[in-house]
Amino acid sequence: MQSEPVFIVDRLNKHFGAIAASHDLSLSIMPGEIHALIGPNGAGKSTAIHQLSGELQPDSGQILFEGQDITDWSADMRARGGIARTYQITSLFPEMSVRDNLAMAIQSRDRHHFRFWSDASTDKQFNEIVERLLAQHELSEIASVLVAQLAHGQQRQVELALGLALEPRLLLLDEPMAGMSRTESLEMADRIERLRGSMAVILVEHDMDVVFRLADRISVLVKGEVICTDQPDAVRANPLVRDAYLGESG
Amino acid sequence: MRHRLISISLFLCLAVLPPIAYALDDPFWITIATRMLIYGLAAMSLDFILGYGAMVSFGHAAFFGLGAYVVGVLTHHQFYDEIIPFLPFDWTGSVSALVQWPLAMLVAGLIALVIGALSLRTQGVYFIMITLAFAQMLYFFMIGLPDYGGEDGLNLWTRSEIWGLDLSESSQFYYVVLVLVGCWFLLSSRMVKSRFGRVLIGCQQNEPRMQTLGYPVMRYKLTAFVISAMGTGLAGALAANQNEFVSPSLMAWTTSGELMVMVILGGMGTLLGPLFGAFLLLSLEEVLAGWTEHWMVILGPILVLSVLFARGGLYRFLVGKRDAK
Amino acid sequence: MLFLEQLLNGVQLGMMLFLMAAGLTLIFGIMHLINLAHGSLYMVGAYVTATVSLASDSFALGLVGGCLATAACGVLIEMLAMRHLYHRDHLDQVLATFGIILTANEATKMIFGPQALFLNPPAWLSTTVNILPETPYPAYRLFVIVAGIVVALFLRHLITHTRIGMLIRAGATHREMVTALGFNISLLFTLVFALGAALAGLAGGLAGPLLAIEVGMGEQILILTFVVIIIGGIGSVKGALVAGLLVGVVDTLSRAFLPTVLKTTLPAASADALAGSVSSMAIYILMAVVLVVRPQGLYNAYGT
Numbered sequence: 001m002q003s004e005p006v007f008i009v010d011r012l013n014k015h016f017g018a019i020a021a022s023h024d025l026s027l028s029i030m031p032g033e034i035h036a037l038i039g040p041n042g043a044g045k046s047t048a049i050h051q052l053s054g055e056l057q058p059d060s061g062q063i064l065f066e067g068q069d070i071t072d073w074s075a076d077m078r079a080r081g082g083i084a085r086t087y088q089i090t091s092l093f094p095e096m097s098v099r100d101n102l103a104m105a106i107q108s109r110d111r112h113h114f115r116f117w118s119d120a121s122t123d124k125q126f127n128e129i130v131e132r133l134l135a136q137h138e139l140s141e142i143a144s145v146l147v148a149q150l151a152h153g154q155q156r157q158v159e160l161a162l163g164l165a166l167e168p169r170l171l172l173l174d175e176p177m178a179g180m181s182r183t184e185s186l187e188m189a190d191r192i193e194r195l196r197g198s199m200a201v202i203l204v205e206h207d208m209d210v211v212f213r214l215a216d217r218i219s220v221l222v223k224g225e226v227i228c229t230d231q232p233d234a235v236r237a238n239p240l241v242r243d244a245y246l247g248e249s250g
Numbered sequence: 251m252r253h254r255l256i257s258i259s260l261f262l263c264l265a266v267l268p269p270i271a272y273a274l275d276d277p278f279w280i281t282i283a284t285r286m287l288i289y290g291l292a293a294m295s296l297d298f299i300l301g302y303g304a305m306v307s308f309g310h311a312a313f314f315g316l317g318a319y320v321v322g323v324l325t326h327h328q329f330y331d332e333i334i335p336f337l338p339f340d341w342t343g344s345v346s347a348l349v350q351w352p353l354a355m356l357v358a359g360l361i362a363l364v365i366g367a368l369s370l371r372t373q374g375v376y377f378i379m380i381t382l383a384f385a386q387m388l389y390f391f392m393i394g395l396p397d398y399g400g401e402d403g404l405n406l407w408t409r410s411e412i413w414g415l416d417l418s419e420s421s422q423f424y425y426v427v428l429v430l431v432g433c434w435f436l437l438s439s440r441m442v443k444s445r446f447g448r449v450l451i452g453c454q455q456n457e458p459r460m461q462t463l464g465y466p467v468m469r470y471k472l473t474a475f476v477i478s479a480m481g482t483g484l485a486g487a488l489a490a491n492q493n494e495f496v497s498p499s500l501m502a503w504t505t506s507g508e509l510m511v512m513v514i515l516g517g518m519g520t521l522l523g524p525l526f527g528a529f530l531l532l533s534l535e536e537v538l539a540g541w542t543e544h545w546m547v548i549l550g551p552i553l554v555l556s557v558l559f560a561r562g563g564l565y566r567f568l569v570g571k572r573d574a575k
Numbered sequence: 576m577l578f579l580e581q582l583l584n585g586v587q588l589g590m591m592l593f594l595m596a597a598g599l600t601l602i603f604g605i606m607h608l609i610n611l612a613h614g615s616l617y618m619v620g621a622y623v624t625a626t627v628s629l630a631s632d633s634f635a636l637g638l639v640g641g642c643l644a645t646a647a648c649g650v651l652i653e654m655l656a657m658r659h660l661y662h663r664d665h666l667d668q669v670l671a672t673f674g675i676i677l678t679a680n681e682a683t684k685m686i687f688g689p690q691a692l693f694l695n696p697p698a699w700l701s702t703t704v705n706i707l708p709e710t711p712y713p714a715y716r717l718f719v720i721v722a723g724i725v726v727a728l729f730l731r732h733l734i735t736h737t738r739i740g741m742l743i744r745a746g747a748t749h750r751e752m753v754t755a756l757g758f759n760i761s762l763l764f765t766l767v768f769a770l771g772a773a774l775a776g777l778a779g780g781l782a783g784p785l786l787a788i789e790v791g792m793g794e795q796i797l798i799l800t801f802v803v804i805i806i807g808g809i810g811s812v813k814g815a816l817v818a819g820l821l822v823g824v825v826d827t828l829s830r831a832f833l834p835t836v837l838k839t840t841l842p843a844a845s846a847d848a849l850a851g852s853v854s855s856m857a858i859y860i861l862m863a864v865v866l867v868v869r870p871q872g873l874y875n876a877y878g879t
Contacts, residue, residue, distance in 0.1 A: 053462055054462075055458065055461075055462065074461070074466075075458075075461040075462050076460075076461045076462070076463075076464050076465055076466050076467070077466075079461070079462050079463055079464030080464040084462070084463075085462055087459075091456060091458065091459045092456065092459070093451075093452060093455040093456050093459070094455060094456070095455055096451075096455065103448075104448065104452050104460075104463060105463050107445060107448060107449075108463045108464040108465055109464075112445075113445045113446055113448075113449045113465070113470060114445075114446060114470075114473070115444050115445040115446055116440065116441050116444050116446050116447075117440050117441075117444060118444060118445075119440070119443045119444065120443060120444055120445045120447070120448050121443065162459075162463070166463065166464065300666070306665060306666045306669065308669065368863055368866050368867065369866075371866060371867075371870045372866070372870050372871075374665060375603065375609050375665055375809065376805060376809070376870070376871075378609065378665060378669060379609075379801040379802075379804065379805055380805060380862070380866065382798060382801060383798060383801055383802050383805065383859055383862055384859065384863075386798050386859070387855075387856045387859035387860075390852070390855035390856060391852050391855070391856055393855075394848065394851045394852035394855055395848070395852065396848055503794065503798065504794075507670075507673045510666070510669070510670060510673075511670060511673070514666070514670055544681050544684070544685050546677045546678070546680065546681035547677075547678055547681035547682055547685065549674075549677060550674045550675065550676075550677035550678025550679075550681065551674065551678055552674075553670065553671070553673070553674030553677065554656060554671045554674035554675060554678075557667050557670045557671040557674065558656075558659055558660075558667075558671065561667070
């Protein structure tokens with residue numbers, strides 16, 4: 001692994017009225033690593049992810065990706081620039097099939113959508129790419145099912161596939177296991193583990209077993225601020241972290 | 251497939267309507283049908299953004315009226331052989347359909363570009379209210395123009411001219427309108443299946459996701475808005491021809507409301523639904539008006555009830571709900 | 576002084592718009608309901624106030640009657656139709672309330688006939704007041720301004736000092752949260768709707784002596800109300816006040832002075848025509864400017 005961080009978050013601040021959702025939030029992500037972001041409820045993890053994906057503008061602070069200042073970049077610019085995300089609350093195209101959902105992600109890579117006449121579903125080359133992606137994510141069997149009719153676990157699978165379809169260099173995973181059963185979570189954890197090395201991953205998760213299994217490094221977020229960034233064992237032993245978790249849960 | 255069956259039967263029936271009307275010695279049917287086709291075209295154009303892009307424009311009457319006024323102004327100047335005052339070059343207008351109608355679409359499209367660029371910065375309720383407000387602004391602007399009749403409107407002394415045809419003859423005009431509606435139907439059915447259509451539908455179902463997938467959604471929504479306005483503008487041009495009269499009431503907000511009602515009653519997002527909706531609404535108005543002059547007091551509740559209970563629209567009912575798209 | 580008079584006219588119009596916008600924006604902020612029939616409630620207020628005033632020879636009674644009748648209509652509409660629309664998308668709400676407008680307009684025509692009604696201000700207000708030495712101004716218009724100020728103060732008290740106000744400030748849109756706090760959400764929604772309706776009825780009643788009371792008056796003011804809400808920000812009562820005054824003043828002053836201003840550079844006939852067009856578009860241009868600079872409106876809704 002190189003020693004230069006691929007993604008730097010420098011002192012993000014975000015206030016909602018009197019509440020500081022993010023306070024001097026700083027992160028540094030190395031290429032190819034799986035970097036977990038954990039913290040007690042209300043710590044501001046989702047707000048942080050929204051600011052990283054571009055869906056929420058910070059009040060102050062800077063975000064650098066591959067050396068470029070992307071703080072002012074809109075969400076779609078960041079996605080085109082190599083940053084993808086998945087959502088904690090499944091965010092798919094409900095009235096489309098699994099195949100069509102993935103097709104939306106793949107079509108995005110082409111950049112040119114002012115095609116008014118040709119039927120998009122008859123493009124052979126394009127369809128092959130979609131089928132390949134379906135197979136890669138073991139979704140071929142349910143490819144024609146409407147996403148709204150899928151079981152929750154399957155929807156989460158599609159959610160992940162959608163993010164990966166963009167072939168990002170940074171993937172923001174917001175609680176990918178949310179609502180999944182034990183077995184489903186293990187399968188999802190396997191999939192995430194296979195990503196190590198090919199892209200940087202920021203993983204927001206509650207499930208500590210998963211976090212300690214997958215993470216190369218962990219950042220702990222408390223009241224909008226990162227209080228500790230270190231390797232899993234060191235984080236586990238860190239007294240500040242224990243206070244934050246044990247203190248919070250009383 | 252059911253859709254194909256319905257669309258083919260529909261156009262066939264429409265194609266043989268004039269000879270049947272003449273055979274029954276009641277050519278008035280042709281006039282009614284022409285009116286329904288014209289409003290149907292306007293509603294179908296609106297459906298392009300309403301049913302496929304989730305852009306609820308409450309100001310489409312503006313484009314309808316603008317298209318009509320382009321025809322009105324050009325005919326007026328040609329007839330009186332007067333130079334149009336606000337242009338940088340000398341032109342006394344034209345009554346050629348091949349000049350007027352594309353120009354009507356162009357004007358509608360350009361105004362839509364401006365309105366859309368401003369309005370599409372907003373979403374949801376804001377968008378609805380803003381499109382309404384802009385349409386109202388244009389309505390007042392037209393009322394304030396004394397040169398073109400203001401509130402009283404403007405008479406057209408002749409219909410548009412197409413070489414080889416006589417548009418003042420009702421069945422010839424009817425067929426021209428029918429062909430245009432057919433063309434729009436073909437065009438829009440290709441557009442919704444194209445890449446561009448996919449982007450629109452994606453925006454309708456989950457716009458934030460489209461953004462985080464990397465789509466710069468604004469430019470596609472704006473393009474769709476402009477295309478939709480152009481179709482409605484063409485309908486306006488045809489309406490000006492049929493009535494041989496244009497007035498600001500074409501741009502009234504109630505007209506925008508009527509177009510939306512046609513889309514919903516007929517079935518939004520179904521391409522042909524709005525055409526059925528136009529037929530339905532205009533027929534309902536005719537029938538109810540025959541019973542009582544206060545027919546609106548019956549139409550109002552019908553409308554409320556159908557919104558509450560018959561959401562899918564007539565077209566989906568005909569096709570069978572599960573096969574709706 | 577002519578300018579002062581027109582300015583006060585603008586403020587008076589602004590107050591009427593505030594009354595309309597406050598109700599509409601509250602209904603939208605709490606129930607997420609876009610209600611086109613708000614204009615119809617205004618119309619009902621005008622008609623009932625006029626009818627009761629003419630019959631009883633008391634404007635005060637008319638106003639009270641108008642507000643109560645409109646609030647009652649509001650409750651009726653809310654229970655019959657609006658309840659089913661809260662969870663629907665905005666398009667459905669627009670169309671359903673559009674249907675209500677058609678029904679209300681036609682029903683009004685059936686009951687009162689198509690001619691306009693006219694109402695004079697009550698005798699004690701039919702005079703003028705010298706706002707400055709040698710500057711008379713219609714007392715009734717001052718009354719409307721004062722009424723607007725009173726309502727603004729009342730709403731502020733309601734929002735900052737009562738439990739309902741607390742819910743409004745918290746942006747109480749979550750049924751679960753509100754019910755968990757021990758409030759009956761259906762009742763809350765009905766009360767808010769009734770309040771909005773009463774405000775619209777008051778606006779209509781006050782408008783009676785100033786305008787012709789006729790079918791269609793509701794829609795004219797409704798669209799202006801929308802412009803006010805867009806500029807002020809949906810869900811903000813403060814925004815409704817500030818934007819209402821802004822729109823009222825801009826509209827009135829541009830109509831009053833634009834012809835004169837343009838006549839200095841253009842020939843009289845064109846100046847008049849252009850001034851007429853531009854002044855009727857003035858508030859929409861203002862709206863467009865606000866949209867470019869701040870698309871969400873001047874003020875944020877409560878709870879945001």
